[in-house]
Amino acid sequence: MNSQVSGFKAKISKQRLVVLGGGESGVGTAILGKKKEFEVFVSDFGKIKESYKQVLLHHEIEWEEGGHSEAKILSADIVMKSPGIPDNAPIVIKLIAKGVKVVSEIEFASKFTEATIVGITGSNGKTTTATLTYELLKQGGLNVALGGNIGKSFAEQVADGRYQNYVLELSSFQLDGIDSFAPHIAVLLNLSPDHLDRYDYKYENYIASKFRIAMNQTKDDYFIYDADDIEINKWLTQNPIQSQLLPFSVTKQLKQGACIINNEIVITIDNNNLTMPIGTLGLQGKHNQKNAMAASTVANLLKIRKTTIRECLESFQGVEHRLEKVLKINNVMYVNDSKATNVNATFYALDSMSTPTVWIVGGVDKGNDYTELLPLVNEKVKGIICLGVDNEKIIEAFGNVAETLIETHSMEQAVKQAYRLAERGDTVLLSPACASFDLFENYEDRGRQFKEAVRHL
Incomplete structure (x- = not known):
């Protein structure tokens, strides 16, 4: 089987492609696999979006959600693993132990x-x-x-x-x-x-x-x-x-x-x-x-x-969710930098602020070290609004630096608190320095919810 897998570019009758994850990269790979005459099976441990289900049905691709059928997956010649699935996921460990080639969509x-x-x-x-x-x-x-x-x-x-x-x-x-x-x-x-x-x-x-x-x-x-x-x-x-x-x-x-x-x-x-x-x-x-x-x-x-x-x-004016100016309300500028999912990205954002800033930060911490932000927070930030399920690390890092630090657990709450704190000439900056998966679908969802909440002020 290994010789077949390493040469999967060649047309071999009905090689079996299993796709783990029914999102954008998974469904795209399934479509390509079907076109190249692979026998395709898509398996998602969670839920597959309705729009993606329709695409899979249209292309007559077999799929499952809410768990993995091990026998069907382990019989693969090659597996495409979506990027969000870690290498230590139980099904991936079993595939590798069995000698099945596991690659990314890009490969x-x-x-x-x-x-x-x-x-x-x-x-x-x-x-x-x-x-x-x-x-x-x-x-x-x-x-x-x-x-x-x-x-x-x-x-x-x-x-x-x-x-x-x-x-x-x-x-x-x-x-x-x-x-x-x-x-x-x-x-x-x-x-x-x-x-x-x-x-x-x-x-x-x-x-x-x-x-x-x-x-x-x-x-x-x-x-x-x-x-x-x-x-x-x-x-x-x-x-x-x-x-x-x-x-x-x-x-x-x-x-x-x-x-x-x-x-x-x-x-x-x-x-x-x-x-x-x-x-x-x-x-x-x-x-x-x-x-x-x-x-x-x-x-x-x-x-x-x-x-x-x-x-x-x-x-060129930039991309959505990256230091995106949303609205000015009562002479306060609201900026959406939801794409800042790590400390370094937030460093750039804070560094570019030229007015007193109310900073909305937090989410899923990926092993962050906030110390490099301390001088900028000291210099530019007048208030911190934590937005996450667990804000402990942020409170620990900045509790003694910011004059005001407020915990919130929804975007609407965070934006309302920011509105109360900000004065004329200030900036409200959403630059989370964290992943979004605790309260949001992804960073785009987080950014859109921010813009929506700002427009409803």
Whole structure:
């Protein structure tokens, strides 16, 4: 069986594909598997959304929810595990013990496309950079799709077969499930401790996971990375990679890659230069300068015209749930940064605040260390509103720093408390630094509930 599995690209009559998880990536993989003539079975330990059930029924794909039929799953030739399912889930442990290949959607789908793939990962800025890169390539006239950890599933788009280029936002969980996946252009934006609960609380395990994006690259591929990031530099020194390195930096001048000279972004690839004034960027802030550098380096490599790159960088206004200005009420600005699911993302958010801030924080802690936020909280935050089932760690970290600290257990409650605390000229910032799964479906649901609650004030 193993020889069949390792070569699952070849058409072998009715190989059995089992998909664990009936969400976006699971259903997309099931559709692709069916199209490629696998015998497909979808199993979800929880509930499958009605809309996804309809898709599975339409494609005549067998599915189950509310538990796993072990015999049906263990008879698989190959299993696609959705990114939310941990490696230590009992069914996954049994599959691996039996020698069944368990992969991610990204690995499975990449077998069935010859398209150029740009893979973008990092602890923060993935969605913004992936969306900006997609816009640059699309406006540059390329036939391109956006997928991975964002939007429509990569596998479903591969099944569709219409695209010659993909920009994929990739999480560490998706990269954990790859075997031979190799993007032509890999981007590593930054590293900061995140999801440590899935990595035995070891930062080095998480870092190794992120670097999997480059593990199958060759000398004909490119690796774009933040040259200001200590952990990235350390890893590259100890673990040389095969691809061509293109660094970006806001602190040093670089002969090859992207840097800042005289308030202009300068991108140099093989003596070919592109310049862009920082002041005209649609998204401001140092982290967005880096996101712009990474995205335009990709666009440059894929031969997008310089004028198109400049115009796109000037007009790009960011993505939903990332420092998104919602409304100004009584001269108080409400900002939705629900996508800040780790401490580093919240650091950027607080750092960008220029007015006294009422900060809504909390959710599922992923092994967070809040100490790096203390100076910013001291300087900028006038009140903290905890929003989570368990707020103990946040209270412990900031109880003596903020003049006001209030516990809440619903978004409506949190926004009402923020409204009472905020005065003219202040900002109310939702930047949770935590995952959302205690009170919300996901960070999008959390962000939308915030916007809804603000509009109802």
